[in-house]
Amino acid sequence: MDEIELDERKIKILDAVIRNYLETGEPVGSRTISKYTDLNLSSATIRNEMADLEELGYILQPHTSAGRIPSDKGYRFYVDHLMQEKNREVADMKQFVIEHTEKVEQVLQQVAKILAANTNYATMVTAPSYHRNKVKFIQLSNLDEEQILAVIVTEGKLVKNKIIPVSEPIDNETMLKLNILLNSNLNGLALEEINLGTIAKLKEQAGIHSDIISNVLDTVAETMGQDEDIRIYTSGTTNLFKYPELSDSTEKASELLSTFEEKQQLASLVTENLLEEENTGIQVYIGNESPIQTMKDCSVVTATYELGEGIRGTIGIVGPKRMDYEKVMDNLKVLKNSLDGILDKPKGQT
Amino acid sequence: MDEIELDERKIKILDAVIRNYLETGEPVGSRTISKYTDLNLSSATIRNEMADLEELGYILQPHTSAGRIPSDKGYRFYVDHLMQEKNREVADMKQFVIEHTEKVEQVLQQVAKILAANTNYATMVTAPSYHRNKVKFIQLSNLDEEQILAVIVTEGKLVKNKIIPVSEPIDNETMLKLNILLNSNLNGLALEEINLGTIAKLKEQAGIHSDIISNVLDTVAETMGQDEDIRIYTSGTTNLFKYPELSDSTEKASELLSTFEEKQQLASLVTENLLEEENTGIQVYIGNESPIQTMKDCSVVTATYELGEGIRGTIGIVGPKRMDYEKVMDNLKVLKNSLDGILDKPKGQT
DNA sequence: TGTTAGCACTCCACATCATCGAGTGCTAAT
DNA sequence: ATTAGCACTCGATGATGTGGAGTGCTAACA
Secondary structure, three states: OOOHOOOHHHHHHHHHHHHHHHHHHOOOHHHHHHHOOOOOHHHHHHHHHHHHHHHHHEEOOOOOOOOOOOOOHHHHHHHHHHOOOOOOOOHHHHHHHHHHOOOHHHHHHHHHHHHHHHHHHEEEOOOEOOOOOEEEEEEEOOOOOEEEEEEEOOOOOOEEEEEEOOOOOOOHHHHHHHHEEEEEEEHHOOHHHHHHHHHHHHHHHHHHHHHHHHHHHHHHHHHHOOOOOOOOEEEOOOHHHHHHHHHOOOHHHHHHHHHHHHHHHHHHHHHHHHHHOOOOEEEEEEEHHHHOOHHHHHEEEEEEEEOOOOEEEEEEEEEEEEOHHHHHHHHHHHHHHOOOOOOOOOOOOO | HHHHHHHHHHHHHHHHHHHHHHHHEEEHHHHHHHOOOOOOOOHHHHHHHHHHHHOOOOOOOOOOOOEEEEEHHHHHHHHHOOOOOOOOOOOHHHHHHHHHOOOOHHHHHHHHHHHHHHOEEEEEOOOOOOOEEEEEEEEEEOOOOEEEEEEEEEEEEEEOEEEEEEEOOOHHHHHHHHHHHHHHHHOOEEEEHHOHHHHHHHHHHHHHHHHHHHHHHHHHHHOOOOOOOOOOEEOOOOHHHOOOHHOOHHHHHHHHHHHOHHHHHHHHHHHHHOOOOOOEEEEEEEHHOOHHHOOEEEEEEEEEEEEOEEEEEEEEEEEEEOOHHHHHHHHHHHHHHHHOOOOOOOOOOO
C-alpha cells in the first residue's frame, strides 16, 4: 500500500535523502540531493518533492530552514523496500567463531564482541533458553560424607551441576540404585513431560532418599526451565557515544547505557520472538516500535538463532535510527547461519 | 614524615577543604572554610594558610580566583590520616547476599550490584582464581557411543564439565578403571603438583585410552590454571555519569566506560594484589597511582577476599577522586568479611 | 608576631547581541 | 512541469560585557 502514494521519482529522492543521512548524520538539503542523484533536477524541484514527502510523513525537518531527515516511517519504507541485499564477505566470522572457542557461553560473548567491532553499534546476545530440551543423562556421585554431586546433561549437550548436602553418607549400592532410578524414569523427557505423577512415582521408589530426588528435580527444572533468568551478553555499548543524536544530552546516553547494564530489561526485546515457533527471520524495530521506552531514539535489529533442537537465543544490535541497515542485517544473517545447528554438527576441526 | 610539615591548624583546614569538596564537588573558598570550621578564623587567615597548603602540594587551584581542590597528595593524606573509621550498619548486606543465592558467580554479580547501589560508584568483582586449589574428585561417564562426560570437582567445591569425543565406545569396565586411575593419581593434588612425571605415568597406565587422559588433564588445567581468563563482574558503571568532573568531555566518559567493558584491562588492577600472599587489606589508588591510564582522573579502592583455602578474588570500586572514602572502605570491609571463608562454612540456613 | 579588615585584581560563568549561511517556500519566468 | 530568483527563517558561532566569587597583598590592630 505504500507504493501507491509514492511515484518513481519521489522514491528516488527519498532513497537519496536516507542514504545521505545515513552517511553524514546531518539533515540533508535540496541542493545536496540535486547534485547527488542522476535525476538532473534542480534544487527547486527537489524542494517541491521534498515538501510532498514531508506531508506524507516520510521525512521531517528538525526546524525550519534545516534540511530533512528521515522519519520512522521513512526508515521503515527504506528497510522494507529500498534496501538492497548485499552479500559481503563476513563469512570469515563463522570460521573465526568456531575455531576460537568451544564453550557456548564464550562463543556468545565472542559473537557480541565481533558484531560490535564490525558494526560500531551496541550489541547483545542472549544465551540459549532451553526450550523443549530433553534430559539425556543424570548422574549422582559421592563427594564426601556430607555431599553428593548431581550432574545433568541434556540432549542439547548442556551440562549442569549441583552439590546436594545429605544428612548421612550414602553407600555405593544405594547410589547406583538412585542413578538407575533417575535415568530410567527421566531420560528422554522434556520438562513439560515431568509431571506430578512421574515425580510421585520417583519419590515413592526412592524411599528414604526422596529428598535427594527432590533436590535433583529442582536442578533439572532450573536447567531447563524457561523462566530461568536470561543471560545476556553485551558488547560495544560505548559505541553509542559515537552518535551525537543519542549522546548529546548526556542524560539520554546515561539512561540508554543503564538499560544495557540492567540486562533484565533487554530480555523483553528478545524473548518476544523466541516464543513464536515459526518466526526465525530478522526483526527490525525502528524508534517507538521497540518495546523498550528508553530506546525510542534508536533502532534495534534482532535475529533468532537455534543452536540445536529447541535451543534458541537471540542476537541483537542497537544503534541510532540512521544505522547502516544493510550491513547490520547482513552481519546478523551470517552469524545466525553460523550459529544455527552448531550443536548438531560434530565438533572436530576438519 | 607527612606530619612534620603540617601543624595542627593546617591539618584542620586541609580536612575541612577536603570534606567540603567531597560533598559539593566545587572548589572551596576561604570564606566557606572560615564559617565551616570551629576555628573561628577569618577568611583572610584561612587564605594565608591555604596558600601554604598549596605550596606544600596538598591542594591546588583550578585557576586563579577559584577556590581550592584537593590534590592527589591531599587525598592521600586524607585517606591515610584524617579519615575516621565509621562502622555503620552495612552488615545487613551479608545476610542478604548469603540468603539470596547459592551459586558463587551469582553471589559475585549480586555483590557488585549491591555495592554499586549502595555507593553510587562503579564497581567490579572478580571471580575467584583458583590459586593453589586441589583436585577433589574426577568422574568420567558414558554419554553415548561417541562422547564421554568428564566432571571435575575441586576442594573449593568448584565444578567443571567437559564433553570429550571418543572414536569408539568405551565399555563400562574400562570406564571404571579409568575413573579409579584418575582419582587415585590426582586426588589431593594442586595444579603445580601435577608434573610431567605424573602425566606420563597416567598415560602409560591408560594404554590405548591415553588420549582421553590428555583431554581430562587439559580440563583440569583449565579449571585450576591461574592464567585462566579472569571473569569480572561490573555494575553501576553508568554511575560515573553522575560526576561531572569525569563525564564533562564525553570523550573522557566514553573512554572510561570502554575500559569497563573491555574487562581484560581491569584485570591488571586486580591481579596485582592477588599475588602478594599476606596482603589481605584494602588498597587505595588515587589518580595516577592506578595502573590503568584511563583512570587517572579517578580513585580506585580494592579489597581482596578469600572464599576458602586458596580461592581468592577482588572487589573494587571506581569513582571520582572526591569519593566518599569512608563509606566506600566501610562497605568493602563488610563485604570482604562476608565473603571471607564463605565456602568453609556449612551451607545450611540455620 | 599572628590576625584581620579592606581593596584592587583576576577570571570564569552567563547572558546578550550581531552576524553568517544553509536551507526553505513562494512567485514568476521559461 | 521545471527552474531561477528572492526574501525569509533560524540555528550555529563568535564577540562583548557584566557580575560575582575568590584571591593576594597591604596596612592596621591586639
